[in-house]
Amino acid sequence: xxxxxxxxxxxxxxxxxxxxxxxxxxxxxxxxxxxxxxxxxxxxxxxxxxxxxxxxxxxxxxxxxxxxxxxxxxxxxxxxxxxxxxxxxxxxxxxxxxxxxxxxxxxxxxxxxxxxxxxxxxxxxxxxxxxxxxxxxxxxxxxxxxxxxxxxxxxxxxxxxxxxxxxxxxxxxxxxxxxxxxxxxxxxxxxxxxxxxxxxxxxxxxxxxxxxxxxxxxxxxxxxxxxxxxxxxxxxxxxxxxxxxxxxxxxxxxxxxxxxxxxxxxxxxxxxxxxxxxxxxxxxxxxxxxxxxxxxx
Amino acid sequence: xxxxxxxxxxxxxxxxxxxxxxxxxxxxxxxxxxxxxxxxxxxxxxxxxxxxxxxxxxxxxxxxxxxxxxxxxxxxxxxxxxxxxxxxxxxxxxxxxxxxxxxxxxxxxxxxxxxxxxxxxxxxxxxxxxxxxxxxxxxxxxxxxxxxxxxxxxxxxxxxxxxxxxxxxxxxxxxxxxxxxxxxxxxxxxxxxxxxxxxxxxxxxxxxxxxxxxxxxxxxxxxxxxxxxxxxxxxxxxxxxxxxxxxxxxxxxxxxxxxxxxxxxxxxxxxxxxxxxxx
Numbered sequence: 001x002x003x004x005x006x007x008x009x010x011x012x013x014x015x016x017x018x019x020x021x022x023x024x025x026x027x028x029x030x031x032x033x034x035x036x037x038x039x040x041x042x043x044x045x046x047x048x049x050x051x052x053x054x055x056x057x058x059x060x061x062x063x064x065x066x067x068x069x070x071x072x073x074x075x076x077x078x079x080x081x082x083x084x085x086x087x088x089x090x091x092x093x094x095x096x097x098x099x100x101x102x103x104x105x106x107x108x109x110x111x112x113x114x115x116x117x118x119x120x121x122x123x124x125x126x127x128x129x130x131x132x133x134x135x136x137x138x139x140x141x142x143x144x145x146x147x148x149x150x151x152x153x154x155x156x157x158x159x160x161x162x163x164x165x166x167x168x169x170x171x172x173x174x175x176x177x178x179x180x181x182x183x184x185x186x187x188x189x190x191x192x193x194x195x196x197x198x199x200x201x202x203x204x205x206x207x208x209x210x211x212x213x214x215x216x217x218x219x220x221x222x223x224x225x226x227x228x229x230x231x232x233x234x235x236x237x238x239x240x241x242x243x244x245x246x247x248x249x250x251x252x253x254x255x256x257x258x259x260x261x262x263x264x265x266x267x268x269x270x271x272x273x274x275x276x277x278x279x280x281x282x283x284x285x286x287x288x289x290x291x292x293x294x295x296x297x
Numbered sequence: 298x299x300x301x302x303x304x305x306x307x308x309x310x311x312x313x314x315x316x317x318x319x320x321x322x323x324x325x326x327x328x329x330x331x332x333x334x335x336x337x338x339x340x341x342x343x344x345x346x347x348x349x350x351x352x353x354x355x356x357x358x359x360x361x362x363x364x365x366x367x368x369x370x371x372x373x374x375x376x377x378x379x380x381x382x383x384x385x386x387x388x389x390x391x392x393x394x395x396x397x398x399x400x401x402x403x404x405x406x407x408x409x410x411x412x413x414x415x416x417x418x419x420x421x422x423x424x425x426x427x428x429x430x431x432x433x434x435x436x437x438x439x440x441x442x443x444x445x446x447x448x449x450x451x452x453x454x455x456x457x458x459x460x461x462x463x464x465x466x467x468x469x470x471x472x473x474x475x476x477x478x479x480x481x482x483x484x485x486x487x488x489x490x491x492x493x494x495x496x497x498x499x500x501x502x503x504x505x506x507x508x509x510x511x512x513x514x515x516x517x518x519x520x521x522x523x524x525x526x527x528x529x530x531x532x533x534x535x536x537x538x539x540x541x542x543x544x545x546x547x548x549x550x551x552x553x554x555x556x557x558x559x560x561x562x563x564x565x566x567x568x569x570x571x572x573x574x575x576x
Contacts (some may be wrong), residue, residue, distance in 0.1 A: 014480025022451060027484035028428065029447025030413050033421035074476075094321070097314050104311060108318040110563055114325055117559040119509035120533045122548050129343070129541060134325060136343040182571045215495070229440045231417040234511040238531060252419045259423045260516060272420040280415040 034276070040269035042233055047263050059270035068246055072254040076229060079250065084167040084225040088218060091176025098177070109181055115174040124238030127167045128154070157247040160240050164248050172228060176221045183217035184210070212297035219290040220240060222294060226286060227291050230279050251275050332549035336542040354546030366550050369529035374554075376438060376514070376525060377507045380445040381500050384454055386489075387446070388499065393488050397470075407459060413452030418512055419565030421448065426516060441517045445507055454499045457569075459497035462488075472499030501562055508555055526551040 041059055045052035063069055094112060098105050104286045115123060131153035138150040187210060194221045195205045232250045236242060242249040242257070250255070255275060259270035319326075323344070331339050332354055333347035334523060338374045358366050395406045425444050434440030465488075489496070514525045520532060530551050533544065559566060 015390050015394040015484055019394050022387055022391045022455075025443065025447030026410070026413065026451055029425055029444045030421060030451075032450065033424035033428070034412075034416060036427075038421060049490035086318060094317070097310075097317060100310075105314065111322050112318060113554060113559070113563070113567075114322065117505065117555050118325075118552055119527045119530075119555075121442060121509075121511055121527055122552055123327075125530070125544065125548060126324050129331075129544075130324060130327065134340070139343070168326070170321075170529065177568060180571060182567065187400075221300060231419060233419065234531075237511075238534065240464060253419055255419045255421070256512070256516075266421060268423065272423075275417055277418050278413075278479065279417055283415055 022034060037269045037272045037276075040266055041273050043266045045265040045269075047265060052266065054059045055266065063274065068249070068254060071247065072249045072251045075118065075248060076232075076250045076252075079168060079232070080226060080229045081230060082165040082288065084222055085168045085174055086165075087172035087176040087225055088221050089168075091221060092172050092217075093182035093216070094173065094177040094181045099181065109178070112177050114175050115171050117180075120139070120171075120234035123167065123171055124235045125213055127170075128164075128177060128239055131163055133280065141235060145156055154240055155244060157244060160248045164239060168229065168232065172221075172225055173193060175224055176217075179217045180214060181221050187213040203284075215290075215294040215297045219287070219294060221278040222290060223283065223286060226282055227279075230275070230282075251278075302451060311425070321484050328545055331541060332545065332547040334542065336540060338540045339545070350548040354542045355550065356548040358550055361572055366526070366531060366547055367522055368541045369526035370554075372438070372523060373508055373525040374549075375526065376445070377504055379438075379442045380450070380507045381503050383442070384446050384450060384503060385496055385499060388451060388454035389458050389489060389492060389496065390484055392455050393463060393484050395455070396459055396462040403459075407455075410452045410455045414456070416449060417450070423514055429517065435508055435517070436519045442511065445510075445518060445540060450503055450506065454503065456494060457495050461492050465491055494565070495564045497562075501558075503570055504558070519569075519575070562563055568570055 016121075041055060043052045044055045044058070098109050098112070101220065102165055118126075132138075133150045133152060135153075137153065138147075140148050142150065152159060154160050191209050191213070192205060195209050200208065231252050233253055233256065236248060236250060236253050242250040242253055251271065252275060255268055255271045258264045258271060303505065327343050330345070330347045333350050333352070334345075335351055335353065338345070338347070358510050395403055396407070425448075429435040429437075429440040429444065434443065469487060469491065473483050478487065507529055508525075510525070511531065514528045514535065515531070518524055519530070520528075524532065530547055533547055
């Protein structure tokens with residue numbers, strides 16, 4: 001019925017006003033701000049001065065010698081890599097362990113997602129109380145005799161970075177477990193039976209059946225790890241405040257400090273453009289690479 | 298004794314699963330019990346159950362002179378509800394409109410909205426604050442709600458709706474058209490009921506994100522203007538960082554709505570997570 005087909009493609013013009021409202025708000029609060037940041041990145045705008053002038057690529061060349069920016073990028077990369085590895089490994093482990101159908105297992109799968117439901121602020125406060133010098137973690141470690149003196153989990157550069165990675169991983173494991181649980185349920189049981197008939201052992205069944213079938217779960221988790229880490233702010237603000245000595249700052253955190261604490265609007269906009277380019281570029285790249293991997297598996 | 302008939306291996310598996318889950322969820326448990334313990338009990342043994350059980354922290358949190366909890370909860374409910382109630386119909390109407398256009402126009406509009414998914418909130422925050430100042434909505438709730446609606450959340454909602462509308466058989470729309478339904482009636486009376494699962498997904502996620510949002514309320518509302526409960530918790534950390542009882546009481550009150558909401562709607566939640574993420 002060709003007539004029905006063309007009719008269904010009829011433009012529902014009565015709804016056009018909704019599109020205009022949506023486009024107006026979207027342009028005002030997303031597209032315009034991006035373009036505004038791009039323009040500002042070529043100026044020396046500072047709210048403490050009335051006038052700002054065009055400075056060309058000065059802000060961009062300044063980024064090349066900015067030690068704090070370099071440190072923030074390195075920190076972001078470390079967190080991304082560590083969190084992605086831990087969340088995928090432990091999330092998959094949890095999903096395999098809890099992959100059974102009974103009330104008990106269903107309750108456990110429900111509980112495991114709660115860290116994702118809590119706000120970053122609350123998660124960070126909980127962990128700060130556990131990681132503090134006389135907190136639960138040190139108490140346990142001292143009682144079982146692992147350490148004699150309390151460890152300063154948030155005090156030194158290395159420990160604070162480690163603690164932040166652990167806390168962000170803790171949040172992300174919740175997400176990864178749920179995604180992998182759902183992926184495991186989508187594997188047709190007939191594939192396992194066929195593999196068993198062929199005499200495949202548990203390890204071989206995991207490698208040749210489970211692993212390829214859960215590849216989309218890996219894609220989702222990796223992309224989420226990237227997105228979370230690139231816009232990480234609240235956990236850092238509460239857990240370490242970017243310290244000690246500015247060593248636990250993500251680029252997104254540094255950007256907010258530049259704009260709202262240091263009033264360097266021009267320079268912070270240039271850093272914003274760098275962050276935008278990195279986020280968009282990496283999201284595009286990773287999605288493509290992982291989708292190809294899914295197809296290959 | 299029926300439990301004896303359960304094979305030993307399966308009982309071992311259940312026990313280790315429970316142990317691992319308990320270890321993982323321990324920080325949540327510690328926070329929960331701390332809300333009902335005195336400061337001394339918390340410091341003496343953070344992981345012990347609340348015995349004797351006390352409501353002092355909750356009462357103290359609710360009787361603060363600055364009204365932080367009640368005010369914050371009220372503001373959070375208002376901002377979250379207003380964002381969801383305004384954004385859901387807008388996004389579903391726009392998505393239905395987009396899904397009915399020619400493939401070329403549809404692809405162009407979707408690509409345009411996809412930009413919003415890739416922009417970290419920090420990148421656009423400064424211009425948004427300036428824009429709200431220019432139109433006189435800085436430090437106001439309408440300003441926060443407008444930027445919630447116009448920002449990246451709209452992109453997410455449009456993607457979920459357009460994805461779901463792909464699965465709706467065109468015959469439904471045809472039949473309604475043949476019956477003479479206008480566009481707006483067709484959307485409101487036919488499409489809205491059909492896309493209810495997508496509406497559940499969008500509402501649940503937007504509700505959670507807006508409720509837990511920290512950066513936008515902090516910098517759009519400003520610390521002096523009264524806050525949402527999430528920024529309220531953050532601001533109370535400074536003054537009460539040593540009074541853990543008080544702090545956990547406030548945290549309990551701020552987290553109870555999203556956690557109960559999740560436990561009640563977890564089936565839709567997980568389902569939405571999978572359908573939303575697979576796009």
